[in-house]
Amino acid sequence: MTRSELIARLAGSQEHLPGPDVESAVKAILERMTEALASGERIEIRGFGSFSLHYRPPRLGRNPKSGETVALPGRYAPHFKPGKALREGVDLETIAGLPLMESA
Amino acid sequence: MALTKAEMAEHLFDQLGLNKREAKEIVEMFFEEIRTALERGEQVKLSGFGNFDLREKKERPGRNPKTGEEIPITARRVVTFRPGQKLKSRVEAYAGTHR
Numbered sequence: 158m159t160r161s162e163l164i165a166r167l168a169g170s171q172e173h174l175p176g177p178d179v180e181s182a183v184k185a186i187l188e189r190m191t192e193a194l195a196s197g198e199r200i201e202i203r204g205f206g207s208f209s210l211h212y213r214p215p216r217l218g219r220n221p222k223s224g225e226t227v228a229l230p231g232r233y234a235p236h237f238k239p240g241k242a243l244r245e246g247v248d249l250e251t252i253a254g255l256p257l258m259e260s261a
Numbered sequence: 262m263a264l265t266k267a268e269m270a271e272h273l274f275d276q277l278g279l280n281k282r283e284a285k286e287i288v289e290m291f292f293e294e295i296r297t298a299l300e301r302g303e304q305v306k307l308s309g310f311g312n313f314d315l316r317e318k319k320e321r322p323g324r325n326p327k328t329g330e331e332i333p334i335t336a337r338r339v340v341t342f343r344p345g346q347k348l349k350s351r352v353e354a355y356a357g358t359h360r
Contacts, residue, residue, distance in 0.1 A: 158298040195351040199263040205292045237342030246300040
């Protein structure tokens with residue numbers, strides 16, 4: 158499912174909000190989530206999961222083209238930890254044996 | 262303080278002028294749709310933010326950390342999140358200003 162498919166599904170499954178409003182809402186939600194993480198704030202969605210930042214310490218890397226060693230500074234990377242309901246919901250399907258689908 | 266669904270709904274109310282009930286509902290449904298798609302075995306790709314992928318894990322040996330007893334960790338399907346380029350670079354900028 159892509160972002161535009163998500164918008165279409167949300168627009169189709171409720172009657173109050175027309176498509177363009179759903180699109181703005183999805184955009185605003187994702188932007189607010191990005192903003193939170195960019196300012197070091199965690200995101201906690203019960204049942205779904207939580208997003209936080211993990212610190213990656215500085216390391217020596219290599220420029221793959223020139224072979225030159227470069228010092229890479231420490232940085233933060235976004236991390237997602239699925240919540241209990243999502244973890245269990247996704248795993249139940251393993252038992253049912255449904256195949257994985259690639260999104261188009 | 263962590264960002265929650267309530268605060269996201271508040272943001273939609275402030276920013277887009279949705280009424281509180283609509284805002285709350287769309288935030289709720291946003292996460293529900295993503296969860297449902299993943300539960301059906303569908304990958305979820307939110308451009309600019311990141312991808313939620315599903316991975317099949319084989320059974321592997323594990324241990325009860327309390328008793329030290331060996332018990333296999335059963336085969337399972339798990340969700341992983343791969344942040345998109347835009348999210349990654351926005352988050353890296355945080356490190357720059359705070360270290």
